[in-house]
Amino acid sequence: MKKYLFSLGFILILFSCKDDKKTLQAGEIVTSADFVAFYPEVNLPFSVADTTLLKKQNDSMLLELNTFSQFIPDSIWRKDFGKASPKVYALGRAVEKEKENYLFTALVAGSKRAAYLACFSKDNKFLQAMTLVRTGFDNYSSAYGMLDKKFQITTYRDTKKTGGDLIYKRNVYFYDRNGDNFTLIVTEPNEDIIQDVFNPIDTLAANNKFSGDYVQNDRNFVSVRDGKNASEIIFFVHFEKNGGKCNGELKGNARFISPTVAQFVKSDNPCSVEFTFSGSKVTMKEKGGCGSYRDIQCFFSGSYFKKKASTSKGKEKVK
Structure with missing residues (x-):
């Protein structure tokens, strides 16, 4: 009987040790595979709200900032x-x-809190x-971000204006592995998607077939407006790539x-x-x-996807 109990205890210890090996500690992270594995797997849909960020975070999920920055650019x-x-959780x-x-x-960091979504390849790159x-x-009055079962990413925020009017912004993205970026596929009213970037052609006429705003996100867009005739467009491009380390802007006229x-050719330099x-x-x-x-x-x-014209703008045109 004692021999049986000893054997049973030994087996339980072995299983216990095996389970312990599955639990990676933050201080044991060495490779990108370790880093990815440290994050507990969750079911979808999974959302993070502003109220979630205000709660006390789980200290067992605390990461050193230096470790975090090794795998996700600061x-x-x-x-x-x-x-x-x-602090990073x-x-x-x-x-x-x-x-x-x-x-x-x-x-x-004090009262400032943010949640980020990072995408890694299947080989942890x-x-x-x-x-x-x-x-x-x-x-904002409230805000949240969510990843759903279709792996579409939603960001939402709303705020009350003077007079009690509630305005909101909902954007939906997906990770485009061909373009290696988060591409905007849906944007809903009623704030302007192009924020904090001055668009010099924003108020020009946009009645032609291809006129409008084509966006990837609020820092990467192509605005197209009516040219002097049907064979020409006016455009403005703004992009910020690699975390804002590589930027560009271009405004001009392109001919079909x-x-x-449509093709843009700069007469005094090789830009096309x-x-x-x-x-x-x-x-x-x-x-x-x-x-x-x-x-x-x-x-x-x-590639950039066309933003739907807001309802309010449509009503103004009817007038």
Whole structure:
């Protein structure tokens, strides 16, 4: 009997040790695979609200800031926290089978708090990251960010204006592995999607078929307005890539060289850009060197989706 009990106890100890090995501690993170595995797996949909950020975080999920910055560029969060050294908490991880890992992280520095969503490849390589929700920065009444079962990302915020009117903003994105970015696919009223970037052609007429705002997010967009005739468009491009380290802006007139392709050619330098329109999308491609209008390590390129005209603007046109 004693022999049986001893054997049973030994087996239980073995299983206990095996389970302990599965629990990775923050101080044991060495590789990107360790980093991804540290985040507890969560079920979808998974959301993080501003009220969630105000609660006390789980200290067992605390990460060293230096460790976090080894695997996710600090340019992602420094635009919010500046020189502060926020505490970092792993909130959860969602896995798209045979595709990407999505990591949710909360950063806390006093009253300023933010949650970020980072995308890693199936072999644990960092791809992109974006802000899901913030509190302590803006005067929103409520806000949240969510990843649903279709791996679509929703950001939402609302605020009350003078007089009690509630305005809100809901954006829906997906990770585009071909373009390696978070692409905006839905934006709902009623704040302007292009924030904090001056758009010099915003108020020009936008009545032609291809006129409108084509966006990836609020810092990367192509605005198209009516030209002097049907064979010409006026455009303005603004992009910020690699966490704001590579930026570009270009404004000009482009002429259609086919029914769906407009070309911009700069007469006094080699800069040339083509805009190909297809349905509700425009694809931009730099054909000639436009280094005078952008940083050296990025180009005027990528696909942008057309933003639906707001209801209020539509009503104004009817008048």
